[in-house]
Amino acid sequence: EGVGVQEYTALKLRVKEWAAPAQKKVEGLIPEGGKVYFVPATLRPETMYGQTCCFVGPAIDYAIYEVEKGKEYYFVSDRAARNMAFQSIFPTWGVYPKIADLKGSDVVGTLVHAPLSVQSDGVRILPMESVKASKGTGVVTSVPSDSPDDYATMMELVKKAEYYGIKKEWADLEILPIIETPSYGNLTAKFLVEKMKINSPKDAKQLAEAKDLAYKEGFYKGKMIYGDFAGKSVEEAKPLVRQQLLDAGEAFAYAE
Ligand code: A2H
Numbered sequence: 001e002g003v004g005v006q007e008y009t010a011l012k013l014r015v016k017e018w019a020a021p022a023q024k025k026v027e028g029l030i031p032e033g034g035k036v037y038f039v040p041a042t043l044r045p046e047t048m049y050g051q052t053c054c055f056v057g058p059a060i061d062y063a064i065y066e067v068e069k070g071k072e073y074y075f076v077s078d079r080a081a082r083n084m085a086f087q088s089i090f091p092t093w094g095v096y097p098k099i100a101d102l103k104g105s106d107v108v109g110t111l112v113h114a115p116l117s118v119q120s121d122g123v124r125i126l127p128m129e130s131v132k133a134s135k136g137t138g139v140v141t142s143v144p145s146d147s148p149d150d151y152a153t154m155m156e157l158v159k160k161a162e163y164y165g166i167k168k169e170w171a172d173l174e175i176l177p178i179i180e181t182p183s184y185g186n187l188t189a190k191f192l193v194e195k196m197k198i199n200s201p202k203d204a205k206q207l208a209e210a211k212d213l214a215y216k217e218g219f220y221k222g223k224m225i226y227g228d229f230a231g232k233s234v235e236e237a238k239p240l241v242r243q244q245l246l247d248a249g250e251a252f253a254y255a256e
Pocket of ligand 1: 006130132134139
């Protein structure tokens with residue numbers, strides 16, 4: 001890790017329906033009317049229109065934390081909660097109010113509402129082996145149009161749905177073009193994964209290279225072709241979409 005501070009946008013994906021193992025563990029702990037949110041940390045808020053699912057690491061330790069008594073709860077990694085406690089995200093500074101422990105595998109299949117996503121009925125929580133417990137919130141929202149990691153994992157989940165214990169249709173969704181770039185067209189991640197012949201989410205070295213290329217091309221040369229800021233450059237649109245999400249109470253700032 002460098003010495004710089006990473007400013008993330010922490011998005012709030014509200015639980016609509018728990019997967020059965022998670023339902024058992026939260027039963028009786030969340031009062032009627034209490035809202036639980038999965039909280040992915042992203043550096044690309046301008047891509048949130050294209051969310052198709054949200055990833056957790058199946059073996060990572062997560063928990064639900066009470067943000068407003070009886071009303072609002074966040075699902076994040078234990079590690080992220082410790083950081084959040086010192087960023088005035090929880091009610092008492094320095095205290096992380098844990099109410100239930102969960103493993104990533106417990107929540108796979110949970111249905112959540114993803115702000116701005118064209119999937120307006122909701123998206124599923126799905127497993128991603130390459131999620132790092134040591135970064136962000138340990139929750140990663142998936143945008144397969146612009147993130148090579150997300151695209152590669154989506155392809156893997158579609159191919160081996162049964163092996164991963166998911167329904168194929170939870171992963172197998174149409175990919176929305178959001179950003180047009182001169183070198184890679186309007187589905188940057190798909191273009192790069194195919195061009196670099198990346199066959200699996202385990203091709204870590206190539207995926208890191210693809211991620212770098214996608215990020216630079218998108219940020220410096222990309223133009224929005226979807227959403228309220230269509231026509232603007234990605235550089236201009238990024239802070240505008242972020243501010244919209246913050247103003248709507250659908251996201252908050254998180255740094256580490
Ligand atoms: B980004 P940095 Cl469209 N493990 O959001 C693995 N990856 C993680 C993570 C974790 N614990 N926490 C966050 N991330 C991902 C969108 C996106 C992202 C797009 C394109 C590129 C991209 C949708 N997924 O990231 O190491 C999250 O995915 C490439 C830079 O802190 C987050 O932003 O620089 C990004 O990695 C944070 O990466």
